[in-house]
Amino acid sequence: KILSISELVNLSSKLKISKSNKMATSREPNLLPPVDYQLLRLYIDSIPKYDGNPFGLNTFINSCDNLVNQFFHADRDALNTFIYQAILGKLVGKAQMLVGSRIEIRSWLQVKEILRLNFGDQRDIKCLEHDLLNLRISKNENHHSFGLRCQELRSLLVSKLIHANKTLQEKEFYSKHYEQMALDTFTRALNPMLQFMIRAQ
Template sequence: MSLETLFENLSLSPLTDSGEVKNLPLISQNNSLHILESSIQTSNQIINSKISLTSENQIMAQFKPEYLSCVPQFDGNPNELNRFLSTCDSIITAFYDATNPNNFHNVYLLNSLIGKLTGSAKVVVNIQSVTTWNELKDTLYRNFADQRDEACLNRDLVLLKQFPNEKPQQVFDRCLQILNLICSYVDIHEEQVEAKILKRDLYNKLTLKTFLSGLTEPMGKTIRCMRPTDMNQALQFIIQEENIQYYQNFTNL
């Protein structure tokens, strides 16, 4: 129904002193239509505003400050960057209002995450004066992520070998450090979730092969014959063999 028809049905034309209906001038009718349209727009804005406030209040009601306890501190160590960003991102995804980045709830969240920074990471972020989550994430990645690309990290992984007088556990730690950097690179640069999962699985298997082939003899051959299926199992086999060797050396004294 048009607004003109609505006015006619509501009998908005005034009455004369004799009781006869007097038609409104066209200008007066247009003014009345304009007032009605403005009232409708104002009502819609109020309704939308209430809906927005209700949605924001619901988000704030669901958030609990203790959730921030799961966010680790970050001092600028590249090996810890991926864990810090992924933990922060899970909180941001759940509670950050991207449509209104300057509201108090977002400011509180961002400052709480910045409060987890220490050392050089804290200094850099303070200098940059970040105001949004994307700015914080980009600043940390730009300044503290390992600068090697995926190909370089892959090369460094496959060439990893045990040094003379280096313990197997130290080789294990070096393998995991490079694996962590590769996974961080994949998580940041790979957009498709399936591709991330496939690459993570691929590099985990490659890390195990590198670790087993990089161990010096006789430990390397012994562990390879035990056929571990992942890095954790390989480390457990190494610990068992070292305990056996320690016991054998002790009984031979």
């Protein structure tokens, strides 16, 4: 059968559309950005193990957030599953038992939320400031142990600043302020001669 001009035009258009669709389909996987697996491994290796200690919670969460923000992709299910399993592999002790026993948890956001609810310090900044200001050395406690307690409270205050509604300049100011508060609290527990020597430096 000899095709008319209009039939040839229609057939040609259909063939072009079909070819275009095939080319688009064949190119689709290439639209995804390449994965730097060496960098991915470095990100994973930089995440510390987490055992449920409140003082290490923010460091762990920030490290995992950096990993997810850098490599998570909605069209890469296998990679996303690998990232999630890598995060779970960093949990040990109480944190591992808590998350491992919750079968409904299936994402990093859910893991992060349950860790904060169970291991995060629930005191607000004002309460922590008050506790640091009024911290006293216990009977028979050595100065090294007391100094660690001062540092722990300071670390908690600084970690609260990360999520506080403050500018970067304000966060830097308060971070230095809490450092000085911890030093003043620790210094008060020393004998007068040591206090004088520290303040003189």
